[in-house]
Amino acid sequence: MIEVNGLVKNYGPKRAVDGVSFTVRKGDILGFLGPNGAGKSTTMKMITGFLRPTAGTAVVDGHDVTRDPVAVKRRLGYLPESAPAYGEMTVAEFLAFIAETRGYRDAAARRERVERAINLTHLESVRAQAIETLSKGYKQRVGFAQALLHDPAVLILDEPTDGLDPNQKHEVRSLIKKMAADKAVVLSTHILEEVEAICTRVIIINHGKVVVDETPEQFRARRPGARLDEIFRSLTTADA
Amino acid sequence: MSPITPVLKREFLGYFRSPVAYVFLVVFLAASVGLAFFVGRFFDNGQASLESYFVFHPWLFLFLIPAVGMRLWSEEKRTGTVELLFTLPVTTLQAVLAKFFAAWIFLGIAILLGVVPMAATVGYLGDPDWGVMISSTLGSLLMAGAYLGVCSLMSSLTKNQVISFVLGVIACLVLLFLGWSVFNDVLYAAFPVWLADLLANFSFASHFDAFTRGIIDPKDVVYFLSVAGFSLFLNVLALER
Known part of the structure; x- marks a missing residue:
């Protein structure tokens, strides 16, 4: 579903992403880990087509970005x-805008899409509220609703559980898990338990390079008995 | 159907979802009519024409259009929604055009809201030359488009709306002053005549002038449209950097 081939991104003289390659298959939930500034977000932005890579490419569902x-x-x-959104719009207006821009021109089809997204992310109670008045957890859910509105084959989630309370985190994780069967999901996170809880693969990126690409079990087996964050620390500080 | 329509619609309605539209409309109407009455001596002239109304438009636009244009891209960049917009299936050109036209339609409404009551007043009190009024309005609309194109470009260069506003004012000021006689003397002193002529030809004011005298010269129409078009072309390049 996603094939990333030697992605490179330079910001001026600084190389933020340095030859990142990996593939994600249907059904995979890839946990994208790394210290702040390691190049996680930049890599994801290149896969989505928001940033143009300096070199390399990503192929999503057969299309070269x-x-x-x-x-x-x-x-x-x-x-x-x-989860940026147009704050002055209400939840329903915003999702209708996304649906229309994504090509759902027919009003009935659009309404059905919006309803489905609202139901999936439990936004019923705030649907007529302006997004800027929502709490962080709800804003995050609006971002989620927007991302899965068109039932995409590939989901790229940049820190989907950031700033959520434990209940909301749990809910978002089960939502991701539920949807992942027929999708390829890439999510970045700082929370190592999250990787254990939902991911089927782990990639750790440090200084713009992939340092680990394996299953959570293999990752844990690197140092049996050690805590995950200890393994993470030893991998991402050793060469700094 | 292209995704221009929904983006344009959202952008246009966005003006009315916040106080921006209402504040702008009130200021624009008060300032444009106020200038005509108090500075332009609209009534004292005793003429059934809107000349004293339109003559201030290039100067009014100098501040008011950057105020509309400054948020076009700066706001999207600051709030991060630019990332959302450009991960929807929309090309940069489509997004630039959609936002530009939304703002242009909004400005067009503001201009018409000012012109129509003024024209009705003049029509009631006297026997005006309607052709001149129509050509002046057309000129004003086209000039607004050119100002807006420049301001949209400036807005795409920064995520700070204040910087965007200042850049917009300065860029428009240069384009306006190129045709001002005082500034022209400087031009002719500093540059060879052909270059000074060429530069002076790039002025908003001199191209708008013909419209206010009732002349719709295709050259002037093309001028305003090409200033807008070229700015938007650079705008696309700036966003795709």
Whole structure:
């Protein structure tokens, strides 16, 4: 579903992402880990077609993002970090706008899409409220609703549980798990338990390079008995 | 159908979801009519024409259009919604055009809200030349488009709306002053005549002038449209950087 081939991104003289390659298959939930500034968000933004890679490419569902970004964007749902949205719109208005832009021109089809997204993310109670008045947890859910509105084959989630309380985190995780069977999901996170809880694969990225690409079990087996964050620390500070 | 429509619609309605639209409309109407009455001596002239109304438009636009244009891209960049917009199946050109036209339609409404009552007043009190009024209105609309294109470009360069506003005012000021006689003398002193002529030709004011005298010269129409078009082309490039 997603094939990432040697992605490189330079910001001026600084190389933020340095030859990242991996593949994600249908049914995979890939946990994308790494210290702040390691290049997680940049890599994700390149896969979504928002940033143009300096070199390399990503192929999403058979479409090369450097050649046909719009085709990739059609097939992909993306939750950007901190879930930006047009704050002055109500939840329902905003989702209707997303649906219309995503090509649901028919009013009935659009309403059905919006209803489905609202139900999936439990936004019924705030549907007529302006997004800027919502709490962080609800805003995050609006971002979620927007990302999965068109039932995309690929979901890219940048810190989907950031800022949520434990109940909301649990809910978001079960939602991701529920949807993942027929999708390829990439999610970035700082929370190592999250990886254990839902991910089928772990990639750790440090200084723009992939340092680990394995299953959570293999990751844990690196140092039996050690806590996950200890393993993470030893992998991401050793070469710093 | 292209995704221009929903983006345009959202952007346009966005003006009315916040106080921006109402504040702008009130200020624009008060300022444009106020200038005509108190500075332009609209009544004292004793003429059934809107000349004293339209003559201030290039100067009014200098501040009011950057105020509309400054948020076009800066706001999207600051709130991060630009990331949302450009991960929807929309090309950069479509997004730039959609936002530009939304703002242009909004400005068009503001201009018509000012012109129609003024024209009705003049029509009631006297026997005005309607052709001149129509050409002046058309010129004002086209000039607004050119100002807006420049301001949209400036807005795409920064996520700070204050910087965006200042850049917009300065860029428009240069384009306006190129045709001002005082500034022209400087131009002719500093540059060879052909270059000074060329530069002076790039002024908003001199192209707008013909419209206010009732002349719709295709050259002037093309001028305003190409200033807007070229700015938007650079706008696309700036966003795709």
